[in-house]
Amino acid sequence: MVIEKPGLETVWQWLSAVPDPEIPVISLTDLGIIRDVQWQGDTLEVTVTPTYSGCPATSIINLDIETALRGHGIENLTLKRQLSPAWTSDWLTQSGKAKLEEYGIAPPQPAGGPKHCPRCKSTAVERISQFGSTPCKAQWRCQDCLEPFDYFKCI
Amino acid sequence: MNTPLFEFLCRMGDNTLVLGHRVSEWCGVAPVLEEDIALANTALDLIGQTQLWLGMAGEVEGKGRDADKLAFHRDVWDFRNALLCEQPNGDFGQTMMRQFLFDTWHLIMLKALADSSNDQIAAIAEKSVKEVTYHQERSADTVIGLGDGTEESHMRMQRALDKLWPFVGELFIGDDVDDAMVEQGIAPDPAALRTRFDNQLDAALAEATLTKPADDFAHKGGKTGARHTEHLGHMLTQMQWLQRAYPDASW
Numbered sequence: 001m002v003i004e005k006p007g008l009e010t011v012w013q014w015l016s017a018v019p020d021p022e023i024p025v026i027s028l029t030d031l032g033i034i035r036d037v038q039w040q041g042d043t044l045e046v047t048v049t050p051t052y053s054g055c056p057a058t059s060i061i062n063l064d065i066e067t068a069l070r071g072h073g074i075e076n077l078t079l080k081r082q083l084s085p086a087w088t089s090d091w092l093t094q095s096g097k098a099k100l101e102e103y104g105i106a107p108p109q110p111a112g113g114p115k116h117c118p119r120c121k122s123t124a125v126e127r128i129s130q131f132g133s134t135p136c137k138a139q140w141r142c143q144d145c146l147e148p149f150d151y152f153k154c155i
Numbered sequence: 156m157n158t159p160l161f162e163f164l165c166r167m168g169d170n171t172l173v174l175g176h177r178v179s180e181w182c183g184v185a186p187v188l189e190e191d192i193a194l195a196n197t198a199l200d201l202i203g204q205t206q207l208w209l210g211m212a213g214e215v216e217g218k219g220r221d222a223d224k225l226a227f228h229r230d231v232w233d234f235r236n237a238l239l240c241e242q243p244n245g246d247f248g249q250t251m252m253r254q255f256l257f258d259t260w261h262l263i264m265l266k267a268l269a270d271s272s273n274d275q276i277a278a279i280a281e282k283s284v285k286e287v288t289y290h291q292e293r294s295a296d297t298v299i300g301l302g303d304g305t306e307e308s309h310m311r312m313q314r315a316l317d318k319l320w321p322f323v324g325e326l327f328i329g330d331d332v333d334d335a336m337v338e339q340g341i342a343p344d345p346a347a348l349r350t351r352f353d354n355q356l357d358a359a360l361a362e363a364t365l366t367k368p369a370d371d372f373a374h375k376g377g378k379t380g381a382r383h384t385e386h387l388g389h390m391l392t393q394m395q396w397l398q399r400a401y402p403d404a405s406w
Contacts, residue, residue, distance in 0.1 A: 053282055054203020083207070084278035086285055130293055131193035135200065135286075139189065155285045 006072070011037050011044065018068045021060040022134050025103040028061060032091025035082055043076040044069065049087045052135035089136075089154050100152055106140065108154040117142035118149055159335035160273075161216050162235060163342060165225070166332075166378050168208030169236035172226055173387065174257060175201030176394050177244060186247050193293060197254070200286040207279045227398035231388045238377035239322040241387040245315065248301055248308065252315035255294035259355050260326045262291045263348050272340035295359050302363025313365055324373020327352070 015037070016029040028034055036047035046065060050058045062079050069077055089108040092100075097107035106114030116123045122144035129139045130153070137150045179198035185191035209222035220228075239257055244250045265287055268280035301308040327349045329337075336342035360367055376382030397404060 050203075050282075052200060052203060052286060053207055054199040054201070056199075083282050084274075086278075086282045088285075129189040129193055130289055131189075131196040133192070135196055139192075153289075155289075 005039055005042070006074075008037050008039070011069070011074075014068060014072050015046075015065065018064050020057070021064060022057045022136075023100070023103070023105065025099050026092075026096045028065065030093045030096030030099065032093065032096075033061070033087060034065075040078075043078055044074050045078050045080055047080045047082050049082045049085075051087050055135050057134075087155075089152060092152075104149060105137065106149060106151040108152045110154065112154055114140055114149075114151045117145060117147065119147055120145040158215065159332045160341065161212055162332045163336050164208050164212035164215060164276075165235040166237075168205050168212055168222070168225070169234050170240050170257075170261075171201040171208065172205040173234065173236040173390070174240040174253075175199075175205060176390065177240065177242075178250070178254070180244055181250065190247070194250075197290050197293075200283075200290065204279070204283050204286070207282070211275055211279070227395050231383055231391060232380050234383065234387060234391075235378055235380055236387075237322070237325050238374055238384055239319065239326065241377070241384060241390060242319060242322060243386055245318075246311060248311040249315040249318065251294055251297045251301065252312060253319055254290065255298045255359070256319060256323055256356075258287060258291035258294045259359075260323075260348065260352055262287045263351050263355075264343070267343040267348065271342060276341060298365075299359060299363045302360070302365045309364065312363065316360075316365055317368055320368045320370075321372055321374050324371060325375050325377055328373065328375060330379060 012029065015034055016027050018028045020026050020028060020031055031051070033049050033051060034046065035049050036045075038045045038047075046069070048062065048065065065079060066077060092108065100107045101118050104118050106116075106118045109115050113127065114125055117125055120142060122142055124143040125140050126143055127138065128141050128148065132139045132150055132153075136153055138153050139148060140151045141148045175198045178194050178201065181191065181194040182198070183191065185194055205226065206222045209225045213220045213222060213225055237257075239253060242253055244253075262284065265280045265284045269277055269284060271277040271280065298312065302312040303309070304312075327345045329345045333342070333345055337344050356367070374384075377384075
């Protein structure tokens with residue numbers, strides 16, 4: 001029997017369909033945490049970097065990657081953790097940022113705060129706390145529509 | 156005899172473990188919701204960093220101990236955290252003063268470790284710097300806000316500083332382990348970090364209208380494990396309870 005090795009582009013496509021467990025509106029590839037996919041002989045090696053070192057989603061993400069790839073018939077699989085270069089919110093894709101905004105989470109900005117309220121688009125916003133419901137988010141509030149909202153932290 | 160590298164990694168990992176556990180004691184009981192969430196997030200980052208440091212310590216030791224074994228199966232005298240980290244939470248002001256003193260040292264230390272000759276240590280430091288930058292920004296802001304706040308909050312922050320100050324000096328006192336790390340280019344000489352620490356501290360305390368105690372007496376014995384304060388043992392009875400009652404229980 002000949003084992004078919006799917007092309008790397010196909011594998012990337014499969015991974016782009018795996019949602020982030022905490023923010024399911026974006027995928028793992030949108031988040032930019034999958035750093036490399038390589039065949040090492042008959043084994044598929046996927047390199048993943050954590051967003052925050054204590055993020056509880058990290059082990060779920062690894063499980064989701066494994067489940068998805070096994071579902072596509074990959075039998076020999078290893079997941080490699082890579083710390084350096086450390087994950088940065090700059091690795092979020094453009095489409096990932098747009099999906100966050102649509103979902104109600106202000107995407108990260110180089111200036112360090114949200115561009116505008118993700119609901120009413122007002123630029124009058126204030127920070128409530130640098131920390132939020134998950135390690136990657138901060139709490140902000142719109143001074144016009146008065147709604148609190150999540151901001152995806154810039155790191 | 157443990158190798159100096161193992162000792163050094165335990166010092167880094169036990170600092171984040173013990174302080175992380177202390178900070179987590181606030182979960183659900185902090186003064187306001189935002190602070191509760193911020194404290195829980197800080198604890199989570201510190202415990203995440205612990206897994207990296209103690210995980211590496213276990214690999215270096217090569218006796219099959221992982222981060223969990225080191226965290227839950229050692230007793231007080233095996234812990235290598237600085238005394239500052241194990242001090243009780245006290246009131247919210249005292250917790251934030253302890254955090255500010257630790258974060259300020261921690262960030263300077265991690266930035267130096269990012270240039271370590273050991274690639275794995277440099278990678279852990281590079282990752283941690285991003286998280287600790289947020290911790291330090293928040294703890295400094297809070298110390299300034301409460302120090303330069305009401306008469307009551309000012310009094311409590313000064314009291315916290317006076318109480319915790321004797322535990323700061325230990326962070327900058329080197330020993331044989333540190334000498335070995337300096338020699339191998341792995342970590343900086345602790346004393347060399349003092350000037351940067353003092354400059355940042357003085358600037359923040361001036362804004363906070365707080366006065367640094369004149370006496371620089373420093374308690375020692377945490378990072379060597381020779382003489383922890385009585386508080387660590389009590390903390391471990393809580394932190395390690397499950398593994399003591401049901402050894403090797405897992406989820």
